[in-house]
Amino acid sequence: MDYDMLVIGSGPSGRRAAVQSAKLGKSVLVVDRGRRLGGVSVHTGTIPSKTLRETVLNLSGWRERGFYGRGYRVKQDISISDLVDRLHKTLDHEVEVLQHQFMRNTVRSARAAVKFLTPNKVSLTADNGDYSEVGFANALIAVGTRPHRPADVPFDRKRVFDSDEMLELHHLPRTLTVIGAGVIGVEYATIFSALDVPVTLVEPRNTILDFIDREIVDDFIHQMRDRGMTIRLGSTVKEIASKPDHAEVTLADGRTIRSEMVLYAAGRTGNVASLGLDAVGIEADARGRIKVDPQTFQTSVPNIYASGDVIGFPSLASTSMEQGRVAACHAFGVNLPPPPESFPYGIYAVPEISTVGLSEEQVRESGAAYEVGLARFRETSRGHIMGVSSGFLKLLFSVETRRLLGAHIVGEGATELIHIGQAVINLGGTVDFFVNNTFNYPTLAEAYKIAGLDAWNRMGQGKLD
Numbered sequence: 001m002d003y004d005m006l007v008i009g010s011g012p013s014g015r016r017a018a019v020q021s022a023k024l025g026k027s028v029l030v031v032d033r034g035r036r037l038g039g040v041s042v043h044t045g046t047i048p049s050k051t052l053r054e055t056v057l058n059l060s061g062w063r064e065r066g067f068y069g070r071g072y073r074v075k076q077d078i079s080i081s082d083l084v085d086r087l088h089k090t091l092d093h094e095v096e097v098l099q100h101q102f103m104r105n106t107v108r109s110a111r112a113a114v115k116f117l118t119p120n121k122v123s124l125t126a127d128n129g130d131y132s133e134v135g136f137a138n139a140l141i142a143v144g145t146r147p148h149r150p151a152d153v154p155f156d157r158k159r160v161f162d163s164d165e166m167l168e169l170h171h172l173p174r175t176l177t178v179i180g181a182g183v184i185g186v187e188y189a190t191i192f193s194a195l196d197v198p199v200t201l202v203e204p205r206n207t208i209l210d211f212i213d214r215e216i217v218d219d220f221i222h223q224m225r226d227r228g229m230t231i232r233l234g235s236t237v238k239e240i241a242s243k244p245d246h247a248e249v250t251l252a253d254g255r256t257i258r259s260e261m262v263l264y265a266a267g268r269t270g271n272v273a274s275l276g277l278d279a280v281g282i283e284a285d286a287r288g289r290i291k292v293d294p295q296t297f298q299t300s301v302p303n304i305y306a307s308g309d310v311i312g313f314p315s316l317a318s319t320s321m322e323q324g325r326v327a328a329c330h331a332f333g334v335n336l337p338p339p340p341e342s343f344p345y346g347i348y349a350v351p352e353i354s355t356v357g358l359s360e361e362q363v364r365e366s367g368a369a370y371e372v373g374l375a376r377f378r379e380t381s382r383g384h385i386m387g388v389s390s391g392f393l394k395l396l397f398s399v400e401t402r403r404l405l406g407a408h409i410v411g412e413g414a415t416e417l418i419h420i421g422q423a424v425i426n427l428g429g430t431v432d433f434f435v436n437n438t439f440n441y442p443t444l445a446e447a448y449k450i451a452g453l454d455a456w457n458r459m460g461q462g463k464l465d
């Protein structure tokens with residue numbers, strides 16, 4: 001065999017699996033067909049959208065508007081180059097860190113498209129046509145996904161874009177329609193809205209973000225509407241047309257929406273078409289997702305693993321990394337404890353949402369008696385200092401065991417703050433943790449104390465020993 005581990009794809013999952021395999025003393029080759037290492041996460045997904053968000057919040061003065069009013073701006077005329085400059089610097093740095101990490105760990109990498117020939121051999125085809133074959137003991141398919149592009153949507157990089165193409169805009173849209181209120185859709189819609197671009201968000205279903213606690217989503221929708229975004233739920237798109245000076249979206253109920261640009265963000269498809277999965281007998285579903293054993297990440301072929309977005313939900317960089325590590329450990333016989341049940345989910349919209357554990361709907365469905373503790377950020381001294389006027393933390397506790405069942409946040413710092421809830425849930429902590437412990441003051445984290453006390457007051461009989 002040429003390599004102990006062949007990793008296909010250099011996104012978060014492939015990267016983590018490669019480094020873990022190398023740390024175990026194994027020979028590793030990472031092959032990616034992209035121009036640079038890093039995958040969707042570095043080049044078109046997580047890092048670019050988060051960099052864009054950070055730049056927009058900084059230059060627009062968004063975080064200061066609670067004090068100085070909605071008309072406040074740090075930079076008056078924000079252009080696309082203001083946004084893109086910072087993006088390129090961040091991406092270059094990410095790639096450099098990744099290359100250095102591979103070098104330090106003697107992980108080899110190659111640029112080529114990979115195709116399976118047998119369960120122990122692949123072909124590599126470079127852009128210039130160079131062809132070679134590589135043998136491996138284990139392989140990890142970490143090829144990720146690409147935007148779903150229905151044939152009847154006129155993508156033209158001028159009026160109608162997918163989420164990859166949004167990073168190549170030549171100028172900021174004067175008006176924007178976003179189709180699809182999934183995580184990617186709401187992130188971009190709210191980022192552009194924070195730049196004062198009038199945004200219409202269209203979603204065929206009557207609800208959005210169904211895996212998130214309803215009270216959090218209701219508040220989020222209220223905040224979007226409050227700042228002038230138009231949200232059309234239950235609206236099916238019949239046609240999208242690209243006209244010379246605008247784009248036109250026709251809804252099934254006959255209404256039309258005109259805007260300068262349209263972002264179509266309705267789902268993603270696994271990159272499996274050219275992988276030659278037939279040659280090894282691995283099947284993918286209609287959206288290009290591969291089925292794996294959820295504990296080991298083995299496909300139907302035991303020495304071939306799959307992880308990251310190509311195996312479907314939750315399709316996060318964070319979970320993809322962990323899946324890659326677990327797959328590599330399994331391949332080389334390292335026993336790991338079962339993973340904690342709860343992991344955090346972050347939505348970097350404006351405002352942020354983050355959640356861990358059970359939603360109130362799930363707790364109610366389980367039939368268990370529960371109590372809720374709530375803290376509004378504007379009730380905290382840190383919130384006053386920051387001029388925060390919205391956002392809250394919601395905690396759910398079991399009345400019987402007093403344990404924390406779920407933590408849900410909408411507002412400033414949500415994706416950082418959630419890890420306190422995650423630690424308490426996964427360590428089996430109770431409401432008494434929040435009541436008995438001292439929190440730094442003034443912090444937004446103090447909201448945990450306030451929400452804990454809120455629930456404790458109603459639950460009574462706290463064990464304050």
Ligand SMILES: Cc1cc2nc3c(=O)[nH]c(=O)nc-3n(C[C@H](O)[C@H](O)[C@H](O)COP(=O)(O)OP(=O)(O)OC[C@H]3O[C@@H](n4cnc5c(N)ncnc54)[C@H](O)[C@@H]3O)c2cc1C
Binds near residue numbers: 039
């Ligand atoms: C706009 C956007 C925002 C996001 N924001 C977040 C966020 O805030 N937080 C978060 O946790 N997640 C976020 N995600 C999701 C995150 O980017 C993905 O979960 C993550 O990138 C998946 O990693 P992966 O390892 O599956 O591979 P990917 O990052 O998808 O990379 C796959 C790689 O495989 C390569 N490849 C594909 N086919 C072949 C082949 N045949 N041969 C060789 N190479 C191949 C590709 O070139 C690519 O480089 C976001 C995604 C998008 C699109």
